[in-house]
Amino acid sequence: MRLATPPLQLAGLAAVLLLLPLGLGDYWSYQLALYYLYAVAALGIGLCWGRAGFLPLGQAMFFGLSGYLSGLALIAFEGSVWLIVLLPLAALASGALAYAIGTLVFRQRGESGPYFSMITLALSLLAYQIANSWDSVTGGFNGLKGIPGLPGLDSFGAAYYVAAAALLLALALTTWVLRAPLGILWAALAQNERRLVLFGFNSNQLKAVAFGLSGLLAGIGGALYAPQQGLVTPQLCGFLLSADLVIWAAVGGRGRMLGPVLGAVVVGALSSTLRVRFQFWEVLVAALFIAVVLLFPQGIVGVFAPLERRFASRRRRADLGAPRRGGAQDAARLVIDGVSAQVGEVKILDRLSLAFERPGIFCIIGPNGAGKTSTFNLLTGELAAAAGRVELDRDAVTGIAPHRIVRLGVGRKFQIPTVFTDLSIADNLCIALWSGRASRADLLRPRLRRWSSPMLAELRQRYGFLADATRKAAELSHGERQILELAMALLTEPRLLLLDEPCAGLSPEETQQVIEVIRWASRRLGATVIVIEHDISLVKELAEEVYVLHNGALLAQGTVADIQSNPAVQAIYVGAQK
Amino acid sequence: MDALLVTQSINVVYGIATLAILALGLAVIFGLLGVLNLAHGELIMLGAYCAWVTQAHGWPFLAAVPLALAVCGALGALVEWALIRPLYRRPFDTLVATWGLSLLLRKSVEALFGLGYKSVSMPLQGTVRVLDSPYPAYRVALIVLSVAVLAALILWYGRSGTGTRIKAMVGNPELAQALGIPVKRLAAGTFVVGCCLAGLGGVMVAPLVPVQPYMGLDYILQSFFVLVVGGLGSVLGLLSGAAVIGGANGIVSALFNATYGYFTVLVLAILFLWLRPRGIYARS
Numbered sequence: 001m002r003l004a005t006p007p008l009q010l011a012g013l014a015a016v017l018l019l020l021p022l023g024l025g026d027y028w029s030y031q032l033a034l035y036y037l038y039a040v041a042a043l044g045i046g047l048c049w050g051r052a053g054f055l056p057l058g059q060a061m062f063f064g065l066s067g068y069l070s071g072l073a074l075i076a077f078e079g080s081v082w083l084i085v086l087l088p089l090a091a092l093a094s095g096a097l098a099y100a101i102g103t104l105v106f107r108q109r110g111e112s113g114p115y116f117s118m119i120t121l122a123l124s125l126l127a128y129q130i131a132n133s134w135d136s137v138t139g140g141f142n143g144l145k146g147i148p149g150l151p152g153l154d155s156f157g158a159a160y161y162v163a164a165a166a167l168l169l170a171l172a173l174t175t176w177v178l179r180a181p182l183g184i185l186w187a188a189l190a191q192n193e194r195r196l197v198l199f200g201f202n203s204n205q206l207k208a209v210a211f212g213l214s215g216l217l218a219g220i221g222g223a224l225y226a227p228q229q230g231l232v233t234p235q236l237c238g239f240l241l242s243a244d245l246v247i248w249a250a251v252g253g254r255g256r257m258l259g260p261v262l263g264a265v266v267v268g269a270l271s272s273t274l275r276v277r278f279q280f281w282e283v284l285v286a287a288l289f290i291a292v293v294l295l296f297p298q299g300i301v302g303v304f305a306p307l308e309r310r311f312a313s314r315r316r317r318a319d320l321g322a323p324r325r326g327g328a329q330d331a332a333r334l335v336i337d338g339v340s341a342q343v344g345e346v347k348i349l350d351r352l353s354l355a356f357e358r359p360g361i362f363c364i365i366g367p368n369g370a371g372k373t374s375t376f377n378l379l380t381g382e383l384a385a386a387a388g389r390v391e392l393d394r395d396a397v398t399g400i401a402p403h404r405i406v407r408l409g410v411g412r413k414f415q416i417p418t419v420f421t422d423l424s425i426a427d428n429l430c431i432a433l434w435s436g437r438a439s440r441a442d443l444l445r446p447r448l449r450r451w452s453s454p455m456l457a458e459l460r461q462r463y464g465f466l467a468d469a470t471r472k473a474a475e476l477s478h479g480e481r482q483i484l485e486l487a488m489a490l491l492t493e494p495r496l497l498l499l500d501e502p503c504a505g506l507s508p509e510e511t512q513q514v515i516e517v518i519r520w521a522s523r524r525l526g527a528t529v530i531v532i533e534h535d536i537s538l539v540k541e542l543a544e545e546v547y548v549l550h551n552g553a554l555l556a557q558g559t560v561a562d563i564q565s566n567p568a569v570q571a572i573y574v575g576a577q578k
Numbered sequence: 579m580d581a582l583l584v585t586q587s588i589n590v591v592y593g594i595a596t597l598a599i600l601a602l603g604l605a606v607i608f609g610l611l612g613v614l615n616l617a618h619g620e621l622i623m624l625g626a627y628c629a630w631v632t633q634a635h636g637w638p639f640l641a642a643v644p645l646a647l648a649v650c651g652a653l654g655a656l657v658e659w660a661l662i663r664p665l666y667r668r669p670f671d672t673l674v675a676t677w678g679l680s681l682l683l684r685k686s687v688e689a690l691f692g693l694g695y696k697s698v699s700m701p702l703q704g705t706v707r708v709l710d711s712p713y714p715a716y717r718v719a720l721i722v723l724s725v726a727v728l729a730a731l732i733l734w735y736g737r738s739g740t741g742t743r744i745k746a747m748v749g750n751p752e753l754a755q756a757l758g759i760p761v762k763r764l765a766a767g768t769f770v771v772g773c774c775l776a777g778l779g780g781v782m783v784a785p786l787v788p789v790q791p792y793m794g795l796d797y798i799l800q801s802f803f804v805l806v807v808g809g810l811g812s813v814l815g816l817l818s819g820a821a822v823i824g825g826a827n828g829i830v831s832a833l834f835n836a837t838y839g840y841f842t843v844l845v846l847a848i849l850f851l852w853l854r855p856r857g858i859y860a861r862s
Contacts, residue, residue: 016662055674104848113672114614115806115851122799122844129837241797250674279689294664294673398672405615 010172013258017164021157026173028269029160033228034162035268038241040170040221040359042248042260044214049172049246050254051183052210053190057117058124059245062130062215066222071091071144071232072137078148079085091219098215099210102208119276131234143233150227159228164451165473166224167261174257177213182436182443184427186210191201195418198380199435199492200406218245236291247289248419254298262300319452325409325436325493331359332392332451332496339388340376340552348374353389354494361522361529363539366549367529367572373415375549376498380412381405392496407436411494415501415532417481421474425466425484429456432488455524459487462517479510486514490521497521497529503538515541536560548572584711592717593828594603595724596783599821601801601813602728603775609810610768612669618677619794620683620784621650621773625780626789627687628729642784646777654773658766666765680794689757695788720782732813744768770832800827803847809857818856822846824857 021029041063069090079082101123131138139145143199153162177183185206188196193203226232235241245264252263267285274281292299318382334356341349349371356362364372375382378390381402390398397405406412419428426449433451434442442448463483465476476484481541486502502518503511515538522529533539539546539560546563548556556566563569604618615621628646632639657679665672702719705712733743746754747761755761787793800823808819823843831839850857 053670055670057677105851113670114802117673117677118799118802119844119847121795122803122840122847125795125799126837126840126844127838133837220858231687239792246677247681282685283682283689286685289680290661290675290682293671294661429585525849 010168010175012162014168017168018161021160024179029157029293031272033160033163034225034266035272036167037221037225037228038245038248038268039261039264040167041218042245042252042264043170043174043257044217044313045245046247046252046254046257046260047178047186047217048210048214049249049310050256050259050457051178051190052207054113054207054211055117055246056120056145056211056214057140057246058120058122058127058239058242059119059214059218060239060241061127061349062098062218063222063225063241063245064127064232064234065097066090066219067226067232067236068131068138068144070223071147071226074147074150074227077116079151087129087223090223094222095212095216098218099208099212101215102211103204106204106211107206121239121242124237128234128238131237134202138234139258141234143231144226144235145231146234147226149230153227162224163228166220171257171261174217176446177444178257179446179449180446181430181438181446182206182209182442184423185433185434185443187423188427188431191420191422192418194382195414195420196431197403198406198412199431199488200403201435202401203405209501238497244271247285250289250292251285251299253301254572255298256301259299259301266300270325278407294344298506302514318450320447320485322433322437322451322453324429329524330495333357333495334379335389335391336375336378337389339385339390341374341378341383341385343383348552349378349383349385351437352553353388354547354554356530357390357527359522359528360544361518361531361542363535363543363546363551364530364532365539365546366555367537369551370549371552372549373500374552376412376500376530376532379405379496379498406492407492409495410498411489411492411496412498413485413489413500413502415504417478417485419476419481419484419488421472425471425473425476426469426486428488429466430489432491435492453491454491455493456487456491459490459517462513463487472512479506482506483510483514486517490517490525493525493533495525495527497525497527499529499531501532501534503533503535511538519540546568583712584709585713588711588713588717588721588827590825592721593824594817594820595721597800597804597824598816599727600776600779600805601783601816601820602731603772603777603844604636604801605810605816606775607769607772607804608805609763610744611662611666613666613672613769614676614802615769615772616673616743616798617680617683617794618772618776619796619798620680620687621794622780622783622797623687623789623791623794624649624653624683625777625782626698626784626787626793627691627696627780628777629698629781629784630789633698639785642781643778646781647774650773650777650780651770654770654771656767657773662769663762663766666678680798684791684794685774691791693791695790698789699785700785703803709776716785723782723820725806727775728813731738741769799826800843803843805857806847807850807857809854809859813857815857815859824859841851 003566020032024032045059070087073083073086073090077086102215105119132141149159150162151160185196185201189203189206220234224284248263248267249260250263251267252261253259263287271285296302298305330449336352336354339349339352340347352371352375354483364375366372378385381397381400385398391394392408420431430449430451433453433456434448436446465480466484466487473481480507482502489497499518503514506514518529531542543560546558546560547554548569550564550572555572556563556569600622603621607615609612625646628649629639629642632642632645635705661675661679662672665675700714700716704715706715706718720837743759743764746757746759747764751761804816804823806821807822808815823846826842826846827839830842
């Protein structure tokens, strides 16, 4: 989805927007100016829905809020220079409110489905009620009337260019953010939130930022709507505009930034005339919306996708060295002390005690349901302990959020290879490199996508396909995905590396390669590596020490030979008795 | 007993009963199929319009019930086939598709009947005496009917073979399919029943509210929040959710105004999201 040269595209679009009024005449220019502002707000929906994977259903609330604020400011300070500050502040207020709401609602991890959508819908109805009933400030049902235009820019033509400039600014802003790491992380989040969290990213905050930005965009639209239209009514906060914005984003194409713009301008402007002439127009639009959702998720701009790929840049820029990751560097010291945990009625860990106090490779084995993967979930903070303690470097990590634990230097590879399939191999690897290394400000710098590290260079030498930057992870075979995810786990340079059946589904040759990589990485990182493995021949090759789990507790511990001669272990594997 | 207290208590019971019956269809579809039907409110709206159409033609009020069941049932079957079935296990897409459906229904009704408020006249006039206090007869009938519908549904779900098969489908669709349970047909049937319940709810509340194309919005939000607070999968959850949401909304609206009532419901919903994301009575 990499665009050729965004500055060039934006320049082209700017030229089109500049010339349009010459061909269209006053009436359509006036109409277009209005729909440019709606397009700015629809961009925000495209961002949330098309990228970050959650759907705001009440976006008009932010449009309306800044519309009212801007209208009040224009009336109170008519003609004053201060409006240069006050109007942006109105837009920022919407952004801040959206960020605050996002922070509140996204506090529970994994929440981006119905809950969020319904709360935003309810909030916009609430905003409508407030605007409608708070007569003294909002003018009630009739709204704020007689809002003066922008000083010096209130002619017909000037209003058009103000709206066009706002649209270009909004497009430039979103294009830039989406090319920066932040945009990549949003896309990753929409595909697999858990995986992203286990790379140490705070997914709740990422979602709140996306929603905040979408609120800001709606705010920009609203702040300019007031002077352009001279009137702000409660409808501006309400359900109808919220619904229209979603429709426009969907029909235009929510995945690309030009989509919502096209949707708002084409469908919106068409509706403004056809709604009156043709009774069933809006029914048709609703049917079109359903059809797009079901059959053409890419929307109108999806038609141009093949073109875009042709012009995609193949130029590879020089790599940039990633900084070293912060915090402690030596192998992690891990102690699990008497931990019990249960899910529902089922007790999955039963006073489990384990300790790993030196670097090396350790294997956990045990029959199905022994609590092996649950132990990993416990270590990454995803499974809450009902009793007992988990210590990392002598600090308790029980009750700490998963992304924070990961940032202490814990890397994990899942049993089923979990990579971000819609992203390129390069972006997948970058996400791992950013983990624990990129600061918040870094996430806005597109150049971070050129990061590399010595470890990555070595991995690319071992596995040639990792250097194929543009290929999508979805195109990889099962074996290659296993390798990619393993490489991603290694790139975070963890001090404690958790590998859940890293060789599952691999051919014998691939298995040998992976074993070698694990040994190499263990030496190179000086890390504590814990491997869950079923295949005893692998365990023999890898493990310095073996831990046998059974019914959520430690049954035996020792070298492979010790374990194999242990009667209790033999009993559970042969199934003689419990 | 104090007459005012009696009236207020019945008001509370009435509020909970209507909210529970309005949320029931959503609870059935969301709880059993995991599909959040955002067009639920519009099905209620269609039910209410059925009541209006019946009266406008001079037919008896009760004729609205079969009409609403037919309209919502047929629509439900069509929607299940066209929108829901292709999107099972893609909950987010279902959400968006049913949201589109809600727009379609709203706009269709608007195009057919106009935006204006319709009023349905009360089929039962007068009052009955409850514990020596007069109370509107229709509301009493509504309470009785809601309880009856809920009880019938619980009994049927608990005792019938179909109920057991539905439980099997909810617990493990693949296994149920392998055992020869017609999972697709069962899911479609469940969806249709949920839609019919919404239509029935619409008929029941029609005489009490202004009937208009946008009335569904409030109902879907209230129903959803009832499920959020109460939790999915049990009647006790439905009732407690209805009690919390209906109670909080009613009390705050009476003390201050409707805007505050609305706000309270939202705050409650967000608090539940943090503290009890699976509701008061979560299915284990």
